[in-house]
Amino acid sequence: MRTRARFDRLGDTAIAAVTVVALGSGVWLLGGGAGAHTPPQPSAAEGRPDPTDERLAAPALAPSPPTRVRIPSIRVNAPLMGLALTPSGSLDAPPAAQKNLAGWYEAGTMPGETGTAILAGHVDNTDGPAVFYDLGALRRGARIEVDRRDGSVAVFTVDAVEVYSARDFPDEKVYGAAARPELRVITCGGGYSRATGYQGNVVVFAHLTGSR
Template identity: 60%
Template structure:
């Protein structure tokens, strides 16, 4: 059942938890998702004046970003990566994010030379007006990753009406 169709207060996606020890902090520099053909550089992102995470610039559709004041991917806590679904020029970095399934792999290359390996636990779609901040940005305290992009129907007046969120946990390091 699509997440937005669940009753308020429904259980969070089933996340089994990390099977790897958290890594020391190190900035992420690249994300790879072999199943959907993503191999993208990462830029640092900040919050805007309203407290929302700014996306990467729309004129750089192949670039993804990470919340630089948050948890680096692989460290204990919830790390957040975001990227565009599309731009006026066509599909962007996270165009196929909604096609991921439980068990898919995500690789995050880090500035320290390590690569954090994540496994997808769930893929959910949330209506923008019912986006569950605590569920998405909160976590178990273990090393978790969220990938976020636009989703749902498009409205010429308001843009996309939903967000696609991928939940993943750290399962290895190389």
């Protein structure tokens, strides 16, 4: 409970730093992988709308750990593993070698219950694109489905897709508490530098609109 309270209260600045470093290496880009194309980045048109807009919000679900995430419009269908905080207080990352694997912050909100649930995954690894490579191509209104251990599926609708530089990452906006069931999906982004790697993060904002 102490870890969760620290995360909710502070937004945990270290999480922003670790996602830049650990959720994408860009090493394959240096070798000209996939024509050396960087991952797609969201346009300003996909920016976050008024956060007070509660239309189409669904009632919260009972807590149940997530097991899989699907984002049909960008062909994501991946199992989820639990992620904890490292001893330094930053969010850990899924093993980079498993490119079709994402994670969720298991000491925080479970997807579907009231609050802000966090999913994170790599944009690439040394072999090429990984699970969230196309996350920046998502558009407002897209569907995200999260399978849960109790057999239910939490269905989220994307409110916005934004990109932030590492130095300007808005911790409270991304990680802060919510009064309804919300979801954040995070990977590396913000452009790529051969000298310093990825410059920031792509963040998807979504809220619960249904279940089955």
